[in-house]
Amino acid sequence: MKKQTLAVTSMIALLLSVASPFTNTQAPAYAAGQTPAVEPEMKTLAQLNKNVVEAAKQAMQKQAGGVPIELDEIMGETADCWVIAAKNNRGEVLVTKQEGKVVSVSVKLKWSEVAADLQNIATSTLKGMDNQHTFTIDWVERINWEKENIWLFKGQNASVSIDAATGKVNAATLNYTNEQMNPNVVDTAQKTLKSLSSGKASALLPDVTLVKESQDRLDQVWIFMDTERKYRIVIGAKTGKVVAATMISEFRDGNYTADEDIPKVFAKPFFTKERAIAAANPLMKKVFNLDLTGYNVSSKYNVYTFTKKGNPTVTVSINHKGVFYDFAVTPENGLIN
Numbered sequence: 001m002k003k004q005t006l007a008v009t010s011m012i013a014l015l016l017s018v019a020s021p022f023t024n025t026q027a028p029a030y031a032a033g034q035t036p037a038v039e040p041e042m043k044t045l046a047q048l049n050k051n052v053v054e055a056a057k058q059a060m061q062k063q064a065g066g067v068p069i070e071l072d073e074i075m076g077e078t079a080d081c082w083v084i085a086a087k088n089n090r091g092e093v094l095v096t097k098q099e100g101k102v103v104s105v106s107v108k109l110k111w112s113e114v115a116a117d118l119q120n121i122a123t124s125t126l127k128g129m130d131n132q133h134t135f136t137i138d139w140v141e142r143i144n145w146e147k148e149n150i151w152l153f154k155g156q157n158a159s160v161s162i163d164a165a166t167g168k169v170n171a172a173t174l175n176y177t178n179e180q181m182n183p184n185v186v187d188t189a190q191k192t193l194k195s196l197s198s199g200k201a202s203a204l205l206p207d208v209t210l211v212k213e214s215q216d217r218l219d220q221v222w223i224f225m226d227t228e229r230k231y232r233i234v235i236g237a238k239t240g241k242v243v244a245a246t247m248i249s250e251f252r253d254g255n256y257t258a259d260e261d262i263p264k265v266f267a268k269p270f271f272t273k274e275r276a277i278a279a280a281n282p283l284m285k286k287v288f289n290l291d292l293t294g295y296n297v298s299s300k301y302n303v304y305t306f307t308k309k310g311n312p313t314v315t316v317s318i319n320h321k322g323v324f325y326d327f328a329v330t331p332e333n334g335l336i337n
Contacts, residue, residue, distance in 0.1 A: 042074055048082065052100035056084045056093045059102040063142040064090070067113050091141075104145030114140050114151070117167070122153045122160040125172045129212055129220060133157065133174050171213040178206050181222075185235055189224040192233045192242050195286050202227040210237060217330075219337035234328075238337040242288055243329050250325035257302070257320050266301035270322045273297040276304050280316055280324050288329055290314065 045053055053071065060069045069086050076083040081094050081103055091107040111119065126135055135158035142164070143150050150170065153160040161170040178186050186204070193201050209223040220237035221244075234244035249255070257265050271279060276299070281292045292314065295306040304324075306314040310332070317326040330336055 042077075043082075045071060045074065045084070048074070049100065052082065052095055052097065053084075055100035055102055056082075056095045059095070059105045060086055060091060060093050060107055063105050063107045063144055064109065065113075065115075067107075067109060069107065094145075105143075107142045109140045109142065111137050111140060118151055118162060121162055121167065121169065125160055125169050125212070126158050126174060129172060129174055129210060133176070135174060169212070169214065171211065171215075173212075174210040176208045176210065178204065178208060181208055182240075185222060185240060188235055188240065188242065189222070189233050192235075192245065192287055193224070193226055193231055196231050196233070196245060196247060196283075197226075201231055205229075217334050217336055219335045221336060236337045243336050245287055245327050247323075247325040250323050251317070251319050255319040255321065255323070255325075262301045265320050269299050270302075270318060271299070271304065277306070279322070280304070280306070280314075280327075283324065283327070284314065288314075288327070290329065 057069070057071055060071070069090055072085050072087040074082050075085040075092065077097075078094075080098075081096050083092055083094055085092050086107070089108060091105070093105045094103040095101065096103065122137060126133075135156060137153045137155040137158065137160075139154055141152045141154070143152055144164065149164045151162040151164055153162070157175040158173065160172045162168070163170055186208075189204055193204060203226065205225050205227055210220060211218055211223055212220050222235045222237055224233040224235070225231065230247070230249045232244075232246040232248060233242065235241065236243045251257075273296075276297050277292045277295060284290045284292055290312065292306050295308040295311070295314070298305050298307075302318050302320075304316050304318070306316070312332065313330045315328045315330070316324045318324050328336075
């Protein structure tokens with residue numbers, strides 16, 4: 001599912017589980033009673049064009065720096081590309097079959113194999129978020145493809161994504177249990193869950209994530225979810241206030257509109273200014289303790305933005321039925337905490 005909201009939770013997927021560029025290798029589905037065709041035997045590296053193999057090798061070595069990388073086998077293919085794996089689980093590279101053009105590369109490294117300045121950035125970022133919280137970095141991955149050019153540090157209770165071009169932190173997370181949390185923050189999350197679901201939602205998940213993210217200007221926020229993963233609640237770590245919420249069931253399955261279809265589906269504004277305020281205000285008052293009366297309203301397709309001088313900006317998204325499902329409150333200074 002593609003991102004279709006401005007939500008402050010836009011980087012959560014990256015933080016919790018980076019999407020791999022090495023896809024489209026799953027087994028095909030067959031109609032009932034149809035005998036699947038016998039798949040041709042996978043080629044070996046020795047059977048490939050030497051230029052293709054060399055391009056894959058050089059691409060992986062470039063990302064690994066001085067750490068020696070040795071190609072191992074072809075682990076899969078797409079219509080146009082080979083997916084080649086390195087030995088010792090060191091990573092994979094996607095390279096076109098004809099031109100030998102590298103589409104994407106991922107190299108896994110040990111902590112000790114990463115430059116000291118990157119180590120310092122990762123650890124100082126996490127300690128700056130909470131210098132009392134215990135964490136370890138178990139592995140590092142260098143990822144480079146069309147959509148990402150990053151260093152990803154992952155381990156027990158922590159992750160950090162660093163832009164490889166600038167050396168700046170894209171995002172960082174620390175993981176906690178509810179028992180480790182301030183009871184007041186957990187209570188706020190529980191009450192918010194009750195409000196969002198009209199008392200019908202299940203309990204909160206026992207795991208909570210502290211997030212710092214530059215793109216959406218998340219200074220530091222807590223991410224809570226319910227056990228059925230129908231609701232996401234974001235609470236500022238410094239303010240203790242609810243700053244965002246998502247009713248996930250209202251934009252998935254039958255309520256989902258693909259990104260490419262949004263301009264057509266929402267070509268005509270669903271709400272007038274007055275109706276938008278009237279529709280969003282009850283939940284804004286109940287969950288965010290914020291009254292939209294007197295706010296100006298602008299819209300682009302399914303996203304409505306409410307602004308008022310001297311007040312936070314509110315951004316909400318609707319599904320194709322006109323139900324508001326995603327809410328974000330941004331202070332005037334633009335820093336969400």
